[in-house]
Amino acid sequence: AQSxxxxxxxxxxxxxALVLLRCNYSSSVPPYLFWYVQYPNQGLQLLLKYxxxxxxxxxxxxxxxxxxxxxxxxxxxxxxxxxxxxAEYFCAVSLNDYKLSFGAGTTVTVRA
Amino acid sequence: xxxxxxxxxxVICKSGTSVKIECRSLDFQAxxxxxxxxxxxxxLMLMAxxxxxxxxxxxxxxxxxxxLINHASLTLSTLTVTSAHPEDSSFYICSAFEAGQLKETQYxxxxxxxxxx
Numbered sequence: 001a002q003s004x005x006x007x008x009x010x011x012x013x014x015x016x017a018l019v020l021l022r023c024n025y026s027s028s029v030p031p032y033l034f035w036y037v038q039y040p041n042q043g044l045q046l047l048l049k050y051x052x053x054x055x056x057x058x059x060x061x062x063x064x065x066x067x068x069x070x071x072x073x074x075x076x077x078x079x080x081x082x083x084x085x086x087a088e089y090f091c092a093v094s095l096n097d098y099k100l101s102f103g104a105g106t107t108v109t110v111r112a
Numbered sequence: 113x114x115x116x117x118x119x120x121x122x123v124i125c126k127s128g129t130s131v132k133i134e135c136r137s138l139d140f141q142a143x144x145x146x147x148x149x150x151x152x153x154x155x156l157m158l159m160a161x162x163x164x165x166x167x168x169x170x171x172x173x174x175x176x177x178x179x180l181i182n183h184a185s186l187t188l189s190t191l192t193v194t195s196a197h198p199e200d201s202s203f204y205i206c207s208a209f210e211a212g213q214l215k216e217t218q219y220x221x222x223x224x225x226x227x228x229x
Contacts, residue, residue, distance in 0.1 A: 009153065036220075043116060043220035044205070090156070098209065098218060099146075102156040 002027040002093045004074075006103035014111045019063075019078040021106050023091030026072065033074040034092040034100065035065055044090065050074060061085070086110045115139055116208050118221035125196055126229055133191045133224045135206030141186035142208035146218065147179075150203040162189045196228040 007022035025031060033050040048059025055067040061084075065076045074091060091103040115138040125131050135145055143164045148156040160181050161169040168181035178200075180192040189208075193200050203225050207218040 038220075043222045044207075044218075045220075046218075098144075099158065099161070100156075100218070101158070102148075104153065104155045 002031055002095060002101055004033075004091045004093045004101060004103040006089075006091050006106050008106055009104065010107045010109070012109045012111060013081045015083055016080050019076075019081045019085060019108065021076040021089050021091075021108070023065075023074045023076065023103060024072050025074060025091075025093045027093060027095070029095060032094045032096075033065075033067060034094070035059065035063065035074075035076045036090045036092060036102075037061075038088040038090065038105075040087075047076070047089075081108075081110050083110050083112065116206065116219045116221040118204075118206055118224050120224060121222065122225050122227075124227045124229065127197050128195055131193045131196055131226060133193070133204055133206075133226075135189045135191070135208065135221050137187045137208045137210075137219070140208075140210045140219075142189075142210060143186060145183060145189040145206055145208045147181060147189075147191050148205045148207070150205060150223075156205060159191075193226065196226070198228045201226055201228045 004025045035047040036044040037047050038044045047063050048057045050057050050067045058064045063078045065074050067074050086109055089106045092100040094100050117136045119134045145162040147159045150156045158171050159174045162181045162183040164183045164186050170176045183189040203223050205223040206221045
């Protein structure tokens with residue numbers, strides 16, 4: 001079975017600072033990995049997805065994530081945080097591109 | 113972009129009653145929809161896969177007689193929590209794929225918060 005662990009339930013960053021959200025996965029076979037964002041009272045929106053192509057994946061809103069097999073990690077980064085990045089972020093893993101196992105989520109707050 | 117809606121967004125009910133939650137794809141047809149539940153500060157857990165015109169497939173540990181799923185059309189799936197109890201209080205989220213293919217992206221609804229008193 002596959003699973004993900006998100007390190008840190010809450011991250012607070014200053015506007016303009018680096019955003020780093022950590023995700024480690026466990027999977028017996030090469031996985032698909034996802035990052036989703038959820039704004040208040042809205043559905044989950046896909047930020048980016050890894051599907052065994054390039055290990056550095058670029059997503060929407062300036063986010064990117066790097067797949068590191070040796071570390072079983074898929075950390076999400078954004079060089080410069082914006083106030084609009086305040087949201088809940090979920091890492092997810094799948095074996096078949098649609099049946100997802102989610103992490104517990106990380107709440108990001110951005111300080112002015 | 114594709115939009116998935118859920119109704120109601122909030123529901124409070126008495127213990128022992130049944131509650132129906134609707135999931136609609138607003139601008140596309142979805143042969144497959146998924147139902148998740150999320151407890152506070154926990155992961156989204158997949159409950160079941162809902163296929164249009166056939167029986168839903170439930171994940172291990174999910175009671176199919178407790179959580180009735182109907183996917184009667186290509187734009188609507190419903191989840192009915194039967195004889196709800198306080199432990200069923202949770203955040204229920206659906207997602208949908210466009211008809212004809214399993215696309216790369218699931219489109220998620222905004223969720224329904226259920227409180228059973």
